[in-house]
Amino acid sequence: MQPDGLISQMQEKNPKAFERIYERYSESLFGIIYSIINDKVLAEEILQDVFMKIWDKSDTYDSSKGRFFTWTLNIARNASIDKMRSKAFKNKKKNLTADYFVDILEEKSNFVDRVDAVGVKKYIKILKPYCKKIIDLLYFKGFTQAETSEELDMPLGTVKTRNRNCIKKLREILVE
Amino acid sequence: MDIQKYISSGVLELYVCGALPEGEGREVSKELKKHPEIKKEVEEIEAALSQLSSAAAPYNPNEVLKSIQDKIGNKKVHRLPQEKRSRNNWVVYIGWAASIALLIGLFSLIKDNNDLRKDLNQSNAKKVVLEEEVNEAESKAEDAEGNKQEAEKMLAAIRNENTVKVKLKGQEKVAPNSYAAAFFNPEENKLIIDAKGLPEPPEGKVYQVWSLTFDPLKPTSVGLLDRFDQNEKKLFQLANANSSQGFGITLEPTGGSKTPTMSQLYTLGKVTG
Numbered sequence: 001m002q003p004d005g006l007i008s009q010m011q012e013k014n015p016k017a018f019e020r021i022y023e024r025y026s027e028s029l030f031g032i033i034y035s036i037i038n039d040k041v042l043a044e045e046i047l048q049d050v051f052m053k054i055w056d057k058s059d060t061y062d063s064s065k066g067r068f069f070t071w072t073l074n075i076a077r078n079a080s081i082d083k084m085r086s087k088a089f090k091n092k093k094k095n096l097t098a099d100y101f102v103d104i105l106e107e108k109s110n111f112v113d114r115v116d117a118v119g120v121k122k123y124i125k126i127l128k129p130y131c132k133k134i135i136d137l138l139y140f141k142g143f144t145q146a147e148t149s150e151e152l153d154m155p156l157g158t159v160k161t162r163n164r165n166c167i168k169k170l171r172e173i174l175v176e
Numbered sequence: 177m178d179i180q181k182y183i184s185s186g187v188l189e190l191y192v193c194g195a196l197p198e199g200e201g202r203e204v205s206k207e208l209k210k211h212p213e214i215k216k217e218v219e220e221i222e223a224a225l226s227q228l229s230s231a232a233a234p235y236n237p238n239e240v241l242k243s244i245q246d247k248i249g250n251k252k253v254h255r256l257p258q259e260k261r262s263r264n265n266w267v268v269y270i271g272w273a274a275s276i277a278l279l280i281g282l283f284s285l286i287k288d289n290n291d292l293r294k295d296l297n298q299s300n301a302k303k304v305v306l307e308e309e310v311n312e313a314e315s316k317a318e319d320a321e322g323n324k325q326e327a328e329k330m331l332a333a334i335r336n337e338n339t340v341k342v343k344l345k346g347q348e349k350v351a352p353n354s355y356a357a358a359f360f361n362p363e364e365n366k367l368i369i370d371a372k373g374l375p376e377p378p379e380g381k382v383y384q385v386w387s388l389t390f391d392p393l394k395p396t397s398v399g400l401l402d403r404f405d406q407n408e409k410k411l412f413q414l415a416n417a418n419s420s421q422g423f424g425i426t427l428e429p430t431g432g433s434k435t436p437t438m439s440q441l442y443t444l445g446k447v448t449g
Contacts, residue, residue, distance in 0.1 A: 015248070026237045028230045030233040034234050035232050047240055048240060048244050055248055065201055066194065067192060101232045138195050139229070160187065163186055163193075171220055171221070171224045174224050
């Protein structure tokens with residue numbers, strides 16, 4: 001459920017509301033940022049910038065354009081991509097190959113002592129290879145439908161229906 | 177519009193990802209406000225994706241919040257000392273003209289002065305923050321006390337020996353899985369609605385409670401379940417002076433309606449005994 005009450009309180013600059021919003025969205029945005037930048041320290045820096053932006057610009061969120069979650073996603077993805085393109089980052093990470101949320105999940109699931117390792121494994125198991133690709137582009141990297149279609153050499157309509165089926169699989173895990 | 181077809185087209189998934197062109201996104205936002213089924217679907221998609229990317233987070237970033245709050249807070253505080261600095265420069269200028277010895281003396285004085293000012297500013301800023309915290313804690317305590325009293329009053333009303341409980345069953349057509357309960361005390365004209373089992377009303381809509389008499393069927397409005405999303409316990413107290421034989425809850429446009437919209441009848445139940 002979208003916390004519309006909290007969002008409007010944050011737009012009126014209520015710091016408590018901001019705190020709730022942070023608690024609610026920070027972890028998933030952190031995952032998005034990390035999957036793009038693949039560096040924990042930088043990801044944390046970007047997360048800070050992203051939430052400062054969410055606070056500063058909250059009055060520009062317009063519910064007729066889309067979900068609040070989607071609005072925050074766009075901020076997070078843009079900030080990460082900007083960072084990745086910056087010179088400092090390029091110098092630091094010369095040999096960086098494109099990263100991918102599945103790699104992160106796999107790496108995470110290898111820590112046997114982690115409580116959530118089992119949960120993470122479920123995602124890897126349930127998603128078909130094309131799902132991993134499609135969700136990576138559309139959700140983690142913020143590609144448009146048209147860009148995804150081009151990247152995967154797949155008709156527009158197929159992108160749409162496959163993405164739905166893949167996310168359906170994810171929802172099955174949630175219900176369990 | 178065929179809602180099921182719309183949902184299964186995959187457009188909502190693209191909407192949540194932010195992969196639609198702006199125009200199409202606006203269309204979806206409109207449909208979402210009109211149809212609770214679509215809103216529910218979007219929220220489930222969002223929850224699934226949000227969990228997936230949370231799983232990809234290297235750790236839970238709760239600790240990071242503190243430093244963001246510090247930065248947001250500091251912005252306000254830092255503006256204060258700016259103006260005062262120019263006057264110090266002027267003092268320094270005089271110092272130069274006078275003598276180097278005097279200058280050295282002055283420098284140390286200025287430094288002390290600056291340090292003191294800084295301290296003072298910092299203390300003031302700290303004081304403001306502390307005051308805010310105290311105010312907040314006080315208002316929280318008041319809220320909690322108010323909530324507690326309210327809850328106790330409701331509990332007493334529900335337990336009253338004259339209060340009858342009326343189960344309001346979800347109506348097959350609109351909301352088969354919903355339910356609610358009415359606690360009606362005809363002696364004191366009190367009516368409490370427990371709406372925990374109702375979905376959140378879509379934007380621009382509100383639940384309206386109706387007192388019913390049968391043969392012939394006559395509905396009378398008892399009131400609205402106002403501020404539904406903010407009512408944590410989903411218990412609503414209303415006054416009902418009717419000799420009710422039953423109660424119904426319908427979904428109506430904000431502000432309520434004069435007569436119930438029967439096609440949006442969510443729950444219904446008869447008073448027995």
